[in-house]
Amino acid sequence: MAHILIVEDEPAIAELLAMNLRHDGHAVRCAADGDAAWLAVQRELPDLVLLDWMLPGESGIALARRWRAEARTRQLPLVMLTARSQESDVVQGLDVGADDYLAKPFSTPELLARIRAVLRRRAPQTLNAPVVAGALHLDPGTMRVQASGQDVHLGPTEFRLLRFLMNHPERVHSRSQLLDRVWGDHVFIEERTVDVHIKRLRDALAASGCAGMIETVRGAGYRLAQSPLASAQLTPAEEARPA
Numbered sequence: 001m002a003h004i005l006i007v008e009d010e011p012a013i014a015e016l017l018a019m020n021l022r023h024d025g026h027a028v029r030c031a032a033d034g035d036a037a038w039l040a041v042q043r044e045l046p047d048l049v050l051l052d053w054m055l056p057g058e059s060g061i062a063l064a065r066r067w068r069a070e071a072r073t074r075q076l077p078l079v080m081l082t083a084r085s086q087e088s089d090v091v092q093g094l095d096v097g098a099d100d101y102l103a104k105p106f107s108t109p110e111l112l113a114r115i116r117a118v119l120r121r122r123a124p125q126t127l128n129a130p131v132v133a134g135a136l137h138l139d140p141g142t143m144r145v146q147a148s149g150q151d152v153h154l155g156p157t158e159f160r161l162l163r164f165l166m167n168h169p170e171r172v173h174s175r176s177q178l179l180d181r182v183w184g185d186h187v188f189i190e191e192r193t194v195d196v197h198i199k200r201l202r203d204a205l206a207a208s209g210c211a212g213m214i215e216t217v218r219g220a221g222y223r224l225a226q227s228p229l230a231s232a233q234l235t236p237a238e239e240a241r242p243a
């Protein structure tokens with residue numbers, strides 16, 4: 001299940017898109033112009049944006065350019081929609097960093113297949129495929145987690161946090177990024193909340209000896225290391241200190 005933002009000014013098309021995407025299992029929000037879309041993304045980072053080229057006021061392409069210029073939205077998966085089909089427009093759309101491009105009219109199965117392909121490539125955490133990282137195995141379909149073959153029982157937030165980290169292993173995520181991507185709110189939730197849930201996650205993984213896979217990177221944030229060996233030298237005092 002992905003959070004998808006539809007940016008489309010024609011209500012009939014927006015409604016049809018929303019209905020089809022919801023039917024395909026996604027959570028959908030709609031924005032009718034560039035300003036509304038910008039605000040919607042400021043509030044909550046979607047997994048993918050379906051962006052109409054021709055909008056009243058700021059064009060879809062200008063909006064895409066603005067998102068690509070911001071660190072927070074640089075990687076936002078974008079699928080552009082347009083009535084035009086000239087090659088120069090396609091090139092311009094891909095130049096600005098669109099992940100895919102659909103010319104209207106398009107069929108619903110084609111749209112859904114293209115969106116699934118972009119999600120698989122750019123936001124695999126939204127698909128329900130099991131994830132493996134080092135000794136950890138997580139199955140979103142059954143909500144089961146195993147560490148070194150042992151069942152691990154996690155609360156819903158720890159589950160989402162671990163799922164995100166496992167889908168982006170070895171990369172350092174700041175507290176703000178984790179709030180944005182796991183909690184869906186980087187403005188109103190305190191960054192300390194992340195530390196609380198990281199601690200619970202480590203506690204839950206401790207019995208299987210996998211707690212060390214969740215590394216604190218001082219001054220930067222947290223990282224899931226596929227092999228816990230690198231962090232074996234960390235003393236408990238060092239681990240407890242805020243990054």
Ligand code: CA
Nearest residue numbers: 009052054055
């Ligand atoms: Ca339009």
